[in-house]
Amino acid sequence: MIYGTCTTASKSLSFKTLVLQKSFNFRVQFFSNCSPKKLRMDNNLNCSIEGNKKGSRGALVVLEGLDRSGKSSQCTRLVNYLEGQRISAELWRFPDRNTDVGKMISAYLTNTSQLDDHTIHLLFSANRWEKRSLMETKLKSGTTLIVDRYSYSGVAFSSAKGLDIEWCKASEVGLLAPDLVAYLDISPEKAAERGGYGGERYEKLEFQKKVAESYKAIHDVSWKFVDAFQPIEDVEKQLQEIVFDCVTECQKGKKPLSLLWSK
Numbered sequence: 001m002i003y004g005t006c007t008t009a010s011k012s013l014s015f016k017t018l019v020l021q022k023s024f025n026f027r028v029q030f031f032s033n034c035s036p037k038k039l040r041m042d043n044n045l046n047c048s049i050e051g052n053k054k055g056s057r058g059a060l061v062v063l064e065g066l067d068r069s070g071k072s073s074q075c076t077r078l079v080n081y082l083e084g085q086r087i088s089a090e091l092w093r094f095p096d097r098n099t100d101v102g103k104m105i106s107a108y109l110t111n112t113s114q115l116d117d118h119t120i121h122l123l124f125s126a127n128r129w130e131k132r133s134l135m136e137t138k139l140k141s142g143t144t145l146i147v148d149r150y151s152y153s154g155v156a157f158s159s160a161k162g163l164d165i166e167w168c169k170a171s172e173v174g175l176l177a178p179d180l181v182a183y184l185d186i187s188p189e190k191a192a193e194r195g196g197y198g199g200e201r202y203e204k205l206e207f208q209k210k211v212a213e214s215y216k217a218i219h220d221v222s223w224k225f226v227d228a229f230q231p232i233e234d235v236e237k238q239l240q241e242i243v244f245d246c247v248t249e250c251q252k253g254k255k256p257l258s259l260l261w262s263k
């Protein structure tokens with residue numbers, strides 16, 4: 001590890017351009033208006049600035065998609081990538097089956113319990129609410145969260161069963177809004193051909209087709225659609241680029257956290 005000192009980041013530009021990029025030809029995160037910081041450089045010459053400037057925070061990144069679209073694989077790869085860039089990152093997933101609520105959800109998904117559609121919807125929401133405050137603490141302390149499914153799964157899956165979309169959203173209002181939603185786009189038929197399909201309650205082609213329609217109904221222009229039928233490494237590369245940009249924006253400290261369904 002090599003350490004240097006960043007002395008000129010306060011007035012816009014040029015530290016990275018004039019000194020670092022030109023002389024050494026590598027990429028360094030640049031932050032305007034920050035006090036002098038230590039630069040941390042790894043063996044690949046990836047460089048980051050230690051410490052958080054005021055308002056700097058981690059990014060809330062959500063991966064959504066049909067069952068078997070590749071979310072879990074890509075979430076793991078993303079966290080590894082970010083850690084390689086010296087960006088603090090954690091992998092989260094919903095449902096979180098470790099909590100008491102999560103255990104009820106897991107029993108439902110594995111068909112060992114039966115629940116009314118409204119009830120299971122509210123349990124999925126509760127499972128997010130019980131993690132909300134920890135989520136906020138982590139983000140504010142500078143940790144980026146890569147989240148495998150979030151509110152949009154809640155709304156897409158429940159509304160695919162016929163529940164009213166606005167009713168489905170209501171229990172999600174006030175949860176933290178993601179900085180980025182990446183949708184792993186694959187047809188239900190192609191997803192169904194992938195390994196391990198068929199074990200849990202929702203892993204049925206006809207139902208997944210309805211879920212795909214629900215996702216179409218709830219997405220907005222801010223979502224990034226990534227073709228999930230590409231080779232796994234190509235999906236990974238594309239995600240790395242959009243996630244890195246998002247994390248950089250959040251590190252700048254000019255983007256406060258916002259709340260779900262307020263946009």
Ligand SMILES: Nc1ncnc2c1ncn2[C@@H]1O[C@H](COP(=O)(O)OP(=O)(O)O)[C@@H](O)[C@H]1O
Pocket residue numbers: 065066067068069070071072073074194195196228229230231232233235
């Ligand atoms: N781009 C891809 N191309 C081919 N197979 C993939 C790709 N992404 C994931 N897979 C495989 O598909 C299966 C489901 O992937 P997974 O990441 O568990 O999806 P999800 O979390 O969305 O259910 C796994 O066997 C995984 O290895």
Ligand SMILES: Cc1cn([C@H]2C[C@H](O)[C@@H](COP(=O)(O)OP(=O)(O)O)O2)c(=O)[nH]c1=O
Pocket residue numbers: 066067068071072094095109124125148149150151153154155157158202203
């Ligand atoms: C987070 C969430 C997931 N789900 C569904 C989607 C999945 O079919 C199932 C379990 O999610 P998950 O364990 O992520 O399944 P997979 O890895 O196959 O994508 O729960 C909901 O119905 N509502 C929700 O709020």
